[in-house]
Amino acid sequence: MKTTNQLFSAIAMMLLLLSVQFTFSQEQPQSPEYVTMTTMHWSMDNDDFTMDDWKAVEKEFMDKVTMKNEYVMAAGFYLHNISADNSELIYVQAYPNWNAIDLAAKKADELIEAGWPDKAKRDAFFKKQSAFYEVRHSDEIYGTMPFAKPLSIEATKDMIVHLRVSHFAYPEDGSEEEFMKTFKEYHENVTNKNEYIKAYYPMVHAYGSDKRQFVEATFLSSIDDINDMFEKDGELFKAHWSDEEAKKKMNEIGEKYFTGFHSDAVYSVVPELRK
Incomplete structure (x- = not known):
């Protein structure tokens, strides 16, 4: 069963298919590429x-x-x-x-x-x-994506990063309008509202071993927050897409661009060694 987070894989795939150059708005002049x-x-x-x-x-x-x-x-x-x-x-x-x-x-x-x-x-x-x-x-070198959620607090010794690597599918019927609209809507109504997510950085393959890779780096205050984060994602998803038909459409969009494979890992932040 696919999770709502997999929707981001759909959006990232379209960014690759359409050769979109990732740029940032004037509100984010210092964002890395x-x-x-x-x-x-x-x-x-x-x-x-x-x-x-x-x-x-x-x-x-x-x-x-x-x-x-x-x-x-x-x-x-x-x-x-x-x-x-x-x-x-x-x-x-x-x-x-x-x-x-x-x-x-x-x-x-x-x-x-x-x-x-x-x-x-x-x-x-x-x-x-x-x-x-x-x-x-x-x-590996990754290109950053729009709609990241930057870390706004100091890193602590308990902070962890949940790293998910997904694989893209290659649909022929995708469109830039579809993925950009959906990505923005999901970010604003789920990721950005989830208090357990202290930072979120989505990235796509730019140079390395596997062009299918879509990487999501999510910062959490501690390892105890992982399950709470996923539960909150589900709550926020259901709250925004409360209509069953809307839920079905969102899941179909995600499945169109995603192979179904992903791997998960958890890493500890080293606060003393950060720039």
């Missing part, structure tokens, strides 16, 4: 590992490099909580445009040289940093 997600893995051979040491190393890098990089709008680490691989952690960075991804990398090189001018100390720092991770990692 692209997000990179790097999935890394803890090194199981690091016998000296402590979470405090890891945070201290990454905090030093963030203070000297990421925080000073004007091309990176936001950044943060997300640790495995409930996912298929307990060794994984995800590092996310947000950019104002596509060119900024390349410019940010070049700027980082400059800031690294300035932050550790002594080569011996620089090499020692990065050797210590790299010891926390395995060599393998994967990278």
Whole structure:
């Protein structure tokens, strides 16, 4: 049985089909257009590992490099909580445009040289940093979508991110008017009114392993709020689409663009390591 959240997959699919360039209104001039997600893995051979040491190393890098990089709008680490691989952690960075991804990398090189001018100390720092991770990692780039719900509160140690990855279908009878109208209506009457959802960021594949991917990152105050969030979504959906015929039409729109597959994972926010 498909959930109401799957409606967003329908809308994202149409954005891909019609090659819509995501833009933001004047009320959201600072919204990023692209997000990179790097999935890394803890090194199981690091016998000296402590979470405090890891945070201290990454905090030093963030203070000297990421925080000073004007091309990176936001950044943060997300640790495995409930996912298929307990060794994984995800590092996310947000950019104002596509060119900024390349410019940010070049700027980082400059800031690294300035932050550790002594080569011996620089090499020692990065050797210590790299010891926390395995060599393998994967990278994805996503395009952001309109109607996000930005985080308006400070992140806490209990805050989590519910990450849902869905797969698009490819209907021939879709239209831009249909998905934009429906997406906006759902956002205004469900997501934006759900008090358990502290932030919501929908994204679509831009560059990476699977063009079918539609990613929804939902921030919650704690893991205890997951079930409450879904229940509230259902209540708000039924309240707005109270007519049975309206409910049926909404579900049909969602099913038209969605394959039925999705995966869910939960990650913990690291408040000390955020830009």
